[in-house]
Structure formats: structure tokens, C-alpha cells
Amino acid sequence: MGFPAEAIPARVAENLIVECGTPPRTAWRLASELSLDVAADRYNALTGDPRAGMRGTRIWEYEQWPDRGVRPTVAALRVLATVYGTCWKSLLGLRDLEQLPAKDLAEYHAEAEPEVPRPKARAPVRVEERVDEEIGTGVLDDAILLTKTNVDDTQLDDLWSDLDFLGGVYTRTAPESILGQLAVVEERVSAMLKGRQRPKQTQDLLLAGAKCSAMMAWIAGDLGRYRLSRELNSAAWLYTQYADDFLARRWVRTSQARVAFWAGNGVESAKLAADGLTYHVGGRLTDAPLVLAEARGWSSVQAERQVLDAIAHWTSIEDPDLGAGGEDRFFNITKDRRHYMAGTSLLAVGQATSALREFTTAREAYEKLSPENRWEAMDPMIRIDTGRAYLRLDDLEGAAAHVEPLLEADVAKQPDMVRATLKLLAAELSGPRWRPAPAARHLAEALQDASAPGRP
Template identity: 85%
Template structure:
């Protein structure tokens, strides 16, 4: 190449086309040679190589796919073509029928869209079809285009003075080229918002996997060329998706993965340089640190998150309550009461469950539950019980789609603990027994953690001689043991 450019990039492909044209290749033969070079020299997988050689974005390729099928409203989308390109390492295996349509879009044969690793993973029926079909006829061309002709180098070295800087405009125009469009970004944001809302009613592992796809797409796009605003959008998508993944991994008890995801999320925010993104990540980090047993770290992360003022999109409440809960783990009563007082002054009982940041803007039931657990940990049992009562009422008013299933057992367990502190064993049993009748194994890791704490309190000196307490403690321990992953 005459100038150093990233292998496989759009400038690289533009220079490659110029070299091929200079070697006498007809225009219609150039895409195939570009695809061949991307595969052999740059290690680009075949389906991606052919799309890039055709200079098509994912969404434009999907549009042309639908046009080839004769139905512009057909279901192919850029996201699905991206998933086809990730297979077999991840993503979705394309059918032979899909490959045939893509081949028409790219002007090649469907067999050329499959590499060796693809063939090794094909079903036997598809592999038989692959071998049954004749090989496409290769275009005749010089054996190699790996290095530029010596004459071209000489021309560069001896060009006249008036040509110096003549390519500057072309270089600047490259800045307008982008591998991403607004439709792709809108899709990514829409998918994030949907998954954030779906977490309350969908298996965490499923949401975690779908978020990973979004993060991988954003990361893959960032390796290309974008305008500054598009690049920042992709960085924000990376930050939000990994912060959500860290939160969910913590819910599943996978704290090592959660810490790695948190580090990745914070790195995205550093490059995005966005206060809202930093709030997302600190909210997630504070939550994970608390449930991993690092209460003081949780409080400090939450306090740092409050330094990033964003004007209402993500309220202060989740971070203030996380700060209170973190300090409660070490019975730091002054800090807990101070945080609860700050939260009380800003609490908005009408704050709903919707919005772009619904995942981090926790609902009213969860806010009052967090306040209650913090108060309970510093000996404020009566105040905690009031908060748990409000949390229960708020939970029951939520529509089913906005209820987080884990809140019911968590409110019941900690309400039971508050009753124990107030010497009401029967009240505690009434709260906890419905939890024990359910499948605790389906609940997040923190439910099991709270059951363990409850069992320890029932086995303490205060209740050791009470048969009801012993029986309840045994039932709680049995539920905890049966729920181990």
C-alpha cells in the first residue's frame, strides 16, 4: 500500500481497488479479488470479507437481501447478518437458503461464503449439498497482488512538487466515511432499553447472553471508522451493556466475572467521557461490591457516583441508598442515618418504572427495601419495619411486567428479621414460611445470602430455646442448601 493504513479498513480496501485497477483487472472482477485479499492477507472471515468487498453496511446488506427475496418488508436485519458473520465461534448459523440469497447480494457463490471452520460445523445435510454443487469458475488474474509494483514506488518518490498535498482533500473526505449509521445505533439503544425492562420478568442468564451480543457488536463496530458522535454513542452502548452485565453477573453470584465486566464498563466510560455513563457504572459497581461482601467499598463507589451530576435522567436515590447500605454492613450508624435523611428529602413516590434508565432507576418498592435493610442493620428495627411495609405495598401495586420476582422473598425475609428484632417470633414465621414453600433455587444469589443470615439469627442465644425458632431455622437451612447452584 502507498500509505500505512489498517489492514481490512475502508482506506485499505480503496487502495487495494486502485492497485487492482492498475494491474488491469476489470471493474466487475475487483470485488472478488478484494474479498480474496481480505480473507488471505487480513484474516477476515468469508461472509464479512465479501460484504466489505461489496462495500455494504450490515443494514444495507439486509435491505438488499430483502429486495432479492422479493419482499422489502421481509424479516432480515443487519443484526442478524452480523450474527451470521460471527458463526461458528458465536452468533447464529446461516442456513443454506440464507447463504444463497447473501451470495446474490454480494455477487458470488454461496460456497465462497464458507471457510474451513464453517464447514467443520455444518450439519451433514448442508455439507453434502456443499459437495454436490460444482465449484465456481475462478477469474484468471496475476498470481499475487501482495506488494505494489516497483514502478509505482518510483513514481511516488519522484512526483513533481506541484503534486505534493494533492491528496489532502481525499484524505480529509475519508473522515466522512463511517461503518455505522443512525439506524444501527438506534437498534442497539432500543435493544438495550428492551433488555433493561425485560430483566424483571426474564431469566438472568438469558439477558446476560443477549447483552453480551450487544457489547460485541458495539466493540466490533468501534474497530472501524465512525464520526466522533457515532464513536461516543458506541462507547456509551459498551459502557451501559457491560455495566448491566456486571449487575446481572453479581445477581447470579458470579463475582469474578462481575468485577471484570465492571472494569470493562469503567474503561468504556473513560473514553466516552460522559457523566451519565459513570453513574451507570458506579451504581452497578456499588451493588455488586455490597453483595460480594465489600460493604465499605460499595459505599465509597456509590458516593463517588454522586459526584457526576446529570440533571435527573438517573436520580440520586439509587446511589444514596447504596451508600447507606454499604455503611450498614459495618454498623456505621451515623453515616447510614445521614444517607437515609438525604434520600428522604429527595424521594419521589411518583417515580415510575419506565424510562431509558429504568434498569438503574430502581422502583419504589426496591428503594424502600434498601432503606429498610440499612436501618435494620444499625438496630433501627421499627423504622425498618415501616420501610418494609411501604416496600410491600409498592410491590403489590406494580404491574406484573414491572415486578422483580426476587423482591417478594427479599422483603419477606427482611421483614421477618425485623419482627425477630422486635421479639415477634410468630410474626417472623408468618413472613418467612411462604418463601420456604417456593423454589428458592430459581432466585438470585442475594436471596440465598439473606436466608443464611436469617438462619444464623434464629440460631442465636435469644431464640435457641424456642422450638418454633429451631424448626424455622432448620427449614431455612434446608431451603438454602437445596438452592445451592
């Protein structure tokens, strides 16, 4: 009909709108002969990042508005207009204008009709010439994008150094302080992941995110904030799914099992620990924490056979020389904590004598540790459960000798599990077996007072 090539999309869009009742944004996309996904790709390319967030589904939602879908911003309309070779005002009909916020409507009326940005017209060429010209166009530029990164080795080294340091000082630093510092590390990881990295750098960031989130979940659990713990562990597991790394999965399963147990989900804890053991990683993160977590989980439901099997497994692999240190020290618990976990599991299934032996070993191991490697909460926990073991053996004096030092300690500021275990001991002292004994009642009352919030 004699129209120049560059004018055809506008005439097609006009007729789609007038003759077919097609909404303006859909009409201009169809007139430009673009699918939703291709339009989204061109949108992202114009914004400077081919991996930006525009998707074909979002453009479809823009086209459904105002009946349904999502209202496009003026900024989005400007980019779409450039993609379609028109001005942003032509992408709005009267029904759209009726629903626009006052600010956007004022901008619509204030702006003069701009010169329509149109792609440069190309002289007609034969099909075979077009193929020769366009094959490979932009491939080199796209490949060069892979060399551009917002991350360098120094930044990654700093992240891992911070995680190792915070994992090492946790035993002697207030949990709330460590949690706050880890949150800053996680924010750095998240910010870097939003940029562009080489594949190996992305993998390192995902691993750092997994470890940081799992550590935060562990510590939030120590503070009794179990909902936050579960959210953090879910985030950590998502990181591991993308990182596809067995060691990372072990970190997260170790944290998940611990949090689940102290939140009162013992069977879930045991199953999470058992799953963690299926990820074989050599010697970096030993089997002991997960095996003992499995035993402790089953002990919550007095599953004696499963507990004894797990303890036997742990005994066969226990390395008495394995101490604190190493980059995974946060998850590789020290000897005193390993024997304490074994003791609590045995005590829960009625093996009081065996449990007492484990608590004695735990006490000896704790006292041999240097002060910087001691976890402060271990002292009251060993004392409390040693006292419980003596009660099971009908030795009230032995129990009192171990727990009376807690009467002078500031137990109220200890992690949540210390207070929970102390309440359990007080309940046992107040139970039918020891209720007639005045000494037991007095000790129970004193322990309850010692753990009360706001104690001076």
C-alpha cells in the same frame, strides 16, 4: 558513482548487511530512509486502513528477531517489502531462515524471485517545484474518509432499543437469559467499533458499550458470578473514559456499588456510590439509587452516623410518584426496592422499628406494581428482612408469619442475594437468643431445607 536513483537503496542495504552486519530488515528500512513510525504509517496505508494496527514498535520487534522480539509473518514481510521497494525474501537472512517454521521455509524456497516492486522514479525537480506539487497531496482523499462509516442511525437505534427492552423485561425474565442476550448486543457494539465511524457515531457506540457492560455486570452479580461482574464493570468504566459522559459514569458506578456490596465489600460499595453522585446529570438517573447504595455500603460496617445521614438525604429527595419506566429504568429502581434498601440499612445499625416501617412501605409498593414491573426477587427479600426486623423486636410469631410462605417457594432458583439473606435469617434463628425456642429451631431448619440446591 553513476548508479540510477532507484538502484541506490538496494546497494545501500547490501553494504549495510555485508560491511556493517546490519540485519536485513533494519538495513532495508534504513536504506529506504524511513523511521520506524513512518514505515508503520506506510504499512497501514498499503493495507487499506491508515488506522490499522501496525506500529513502529512492532516493526522494531520484527527487526530484533530471531535474537528476541517477534517473528514476522510472511504476510507482514510481503507488505514491508513493498514499503521498502524490494521482495520479501530479501528481508530474511540465514539466521532468520534457521528459525523459520517449516511451512514458511517451504514457501521461501518454493517461490521464484519476483520482480522487485519499486516506486516509480520521478524526474529531478527544483525544491520549490517539489513543494508546490506536493503540498496538499491526498488531503482531500483523507478528508473524504471521514464520510465513510460502517454504522448508520438504524443500527444505533436498534442497539438502544434492545438495551431498553432487555432492561425492562429483566424483572420478569430469567437472569441467565438476559445476560446471554446482552452479550450478543455487546458483541455487535464491539464489532462496529472496529470499523470506521463519524465521531458522533463512535460516541454513541461507546455509550452503548458502557451501558450494556454495566447491565451485564449487575446481572452477573445477581447470579453470584462476582469475578465476571468485576471484569464487566471494568470494561464498562473503560468505555465511559473514552466516551467522557457523566450519565455513563453514573450507570457504571451504580452497578459497581451494587456488585461490591453483595460480593462483601461494603465500604468499597459506599465509596463507589459516593463518587457516582459527583456526576451531575439532571433528572435522567435520579440520585436515590446511589444515595441508598451508599447507606447500604456503610451499614455493612455498622457506621451508624454515615447510614443515618445518607437515609436523611434520601428522605429529603424521595419522590413517591417515581415509578417504573423510562430509558434508564434498569438503574432507576422502583419504589418498593428503594424502601427495601433503606430498611436493610437501618436494620443493620440497630434501627429495627424504623426498618420495619420501610419494609411495610416496600411491601405495599410492591403489591401495587403491575406484574410486569415487579422484580420477583423482591417478595422473598422483603419477607426475609421483615422477619429479621421482628426478631430484633423479640417477636418470633411475627417473624414466622412473614417467612413461612417461603417454605413453599422455590427459593433455590432465586438470585444469589436472596439465598445469602435467607442464610443470614437462618443463622439468627439458630443463634444464642433463639436457640432455646423449639419453634425458632424448626423454622431455621425448614428455611435451610427450602434454600438447599436441588430441592424438588
